[in-house]
Amino acid sequence: MTRITGRNFLFVPGPTNVPDRVQRAMMVAMEDHRSSKFPDLSMSVLNDLKKVFKTEDGQVFIFPSSGTGAWEAALTNTLSPGDKVLASSFGQFSHLWIDMALRLGFDVEVQEVEWGEGVPLERTEEALRADSKHEIKAVLACHNETATGVSSDIGGLRKAMDAAGHPALLCVDAVSSLASIDFRMDEWRIDLAVSGSQKGLMLPAGLGILAVSPKALEAMKTAESKRCYFDLADMIAANASGYFPFTPALPMLYGLRESLDIIFEEGLEDVFLRHNYLAEGVRAAVTEGWKLSLCAKNPEWYSDTVSAVMLPDGANGAHVIDVAFRRYNLALGAGLSKVAGKLFRIGHLGDLNELMLMGAICGAEMAMLDVGVDVKSGSGAAAASNYWRSHDPFPKRKASKEEQFYEAHSTGSVQG
Numbered sequence: 001m002t003r004i005t006g007r008n009f010l011f012v013p014g015p016t017n018v019p020d021r022v023q024r025a026m027m028v029a030m031e032d033h034r035s036s037k038f039p040d041l042s043m044s045v046l047n048d049l050k051k052v053f054k055t056e057d058g059q060v061f062i063f064p065s066s067g068t069g070a071w072e073a074a075l076t077n078t079l080s081p082g083d084k085v086l087a088s089s090f091g092q093f094s095h096l097w098i099d100m101a102l103r104l105g106f107d108v109e110v111q112e113v114e115w116g117e118g119v120p121l122e123r124t125e126e127a128l129r130a131d132s133k134h135e136i137k138a139v140l141a142c143h144n145e146t147a148t149g150v151s152s153d154i155g156g157l158r159k160a161m162d163a164a165g166h167p168a169l170l171c172v173d174a175v176s177s178l179a180s181i182d183f184r185m186d187e188w189r190i191d192l193a194v195s196g197s198q199k200g201l202m203l204p205a206g207l208g209i210l211a212v213s214p215k216a217l218e219a220m221k222t223a224e225s226k227r228c229y230f231d232l233a234d235m236i237a238a239n240a241s242g243y244f245p246f247t248p249a250l251p252m253l254y255g256l257r258e259s260l261d262i263i264f265e266e267g268l269e270d271v272f273l274r275h276n277y278l279a280e281g282v283r284a285a286v287t288e289g290w291k292l293s294l295c296a297k298n299p300e301w302y303s304d305t306v307s308a309v310m311l312p313d314g315a316n317g318a319h320v321i322d323v324a325f326r327r328y329n330l331a332l333g334a335g336l337s338k339v340a341g342k343l344f345r346i347g348h349l350g351d352l353n354e355l356m357l358m359g360a361i362c363g364a365e366m367a368m369l370d371v372g373v374d375v376k377s378g379s380g381a382a383a384a385s386n387y388w389r390s391h392d393p394f395p396k397r398k399a400s401k402e403e404q405f406y407e408a409h410s411t412g413s414v415q416g
C-alpha cells in the first residue's frame with residue numbers, strides 16, 4: 001500500500017529536504033548561459049560559497065556532477081599516477097574515496113580504523129613522520145563519515161601534519177558536513193575540500209562542489225593524471241569571466257543562490273548551533289529514551305548531521321527501515337556494507353526543526369516496536385522533548401531588543 005496523503009518524511013542523510021523557497025527558485029525557464037547577464041548569477045554563487053567554506057584564499061569550482069565527481073576532480077588535478085597518498089578507512093564513504101584513488105592509479109597507504117571511530121590523528125602523524133622522503137603527496141580525510149555518523153577532528157589532523165613537518169596536500173571530504181558542521185578551510189589549511197549539493201546545502205543532487213587552495217592550484221601545474229571533463233584549467237579560464245566550459249545546471253544554480261540566501265539569513269554560525277542542538281535531541285532519544293547505542297564509539301566522534309542507531313542482536317535494520325517506509329511513509333538511512341542490517345540511520349541535516357525530527361523519532365520507534373525491538377513506547381519522544389525544552393539552541397546569541405523587552409516584562413502583563 002502506498003500512502004498518498006501527507007508528506008513523505010525524508011530522513012536519509014542526503015538527499016535532504018529542499019526548502020519550498022529553494023524549490024520555487026529552481027522553477028525557471030531555461031536561459032542562455034552565454035548571455036551577458038549570466039555571470040551575475042555564477043559569480044555571486046562562486047563568491048558566496050567561499051564564505052561557506054570559510055576561505056578567502058581558495059577558489060571554488062562547481063561541476064554538474066554529484067559529490068563523487070568533485071572527489072575525482074580533487075585527485076586528478078593535483079596528483080600523478082603512482083603518487084603515494086595516505087588515507088584512513090572507517091566507513092563506506094572513506095572506503096569509496098580510497099577505492100577511487102586506487103582505481104585512478106595512486107599508491108594508497110590505507111590505515112584501517114574500526115567503524116565507529118574517525119581519522120586516527122596519532123597514527124597519521126606517525127605515518128607522516130616515517131615518510132622522511134616526503135613521498136606521500138596527499139592525505140585524504142573524510143570529515144563526516146555518513147555511514148557511521150562519525151565526525152573527525154580536521155583541525156587536529158592539520159596539527160598532526162604540522163607536528164610531523166609534512167608538506168602533503170590535505171584533502172577533505174566535506175560532503176555531509178559543509179553548511180551544517182563547522183568547517184574552516186583557511187584556518188585548517190585544507191588544500192582540497194569536496195562537497196555536493198544535496199546535503200547541508202539543501203538542494204537536489206547534481207552539483208559537485210570543490211574548493212581549492214593556492215598550494216593545490218600550484219600542484220596542478222605538475223600533476224600528470226589524465227583529466228578532461230574535470231580539468232580545473234578549463235574551469236579557471238571560463239570562470240574568470242563568469243562562464244563555464246560546458247552547459248551549467250542552470251536551475252540548480254538558481255536553487256543554490258536561494259539556499260545560500262537562507263543560510264546567510266539564519267547565519268552560518270547559527271546553522272551549526274542548530275544542527276548541534278537538533279542532533280543532541282536525537283541522541284537523547286536513542287541513548288536515554290530507547291537505551292540503544294550509537295555506532296559512533298564515543299562523544300568526540302558524534303556527528304551533528306547523522307546518527308547511526310545500533311540495533312540489538314537479532315533485530316534487522318533493513319526490516320525496521322522497510323516498515324518505517326511502507327507503513328509510516330518515513331525514509332530512514334540503511335546500514336551500508338559492513339554494518340548492513342545492524343543499524344539504521346537518522347539524517348538530521350539541512351532544513352529541519354524539532355518537530356520534523358519528532359516525526360522521524362516517533363516513526364522509527366513505531367517501526368522498531370512493529371518488528372519486535374524492545375524499546376519503550378514514547379520513550380524516544382520524551383527524551384528528545386526533555387532535551388529540546390531545556391536547552392537554548394543559540395546560547396551565545398545576544399537577545400534582540402524585542403526579546404529583551406519581552407524578557408523584562410515577562411513576569412507581569414505589559415501595560416500600555
Ligand SMILES: *Cc1c(COP(=O)(O)O)cnc(C)c1O
Nearest residue numbers: 066067068093144146175176196
Ligand atoms: C553523500 C556523500 C558522498 C557522495 O556524494 P554523491 O553526491 O552521492 O556523489 C561522499 N562522501 C560523503 C561523506 C557523503 O556523505
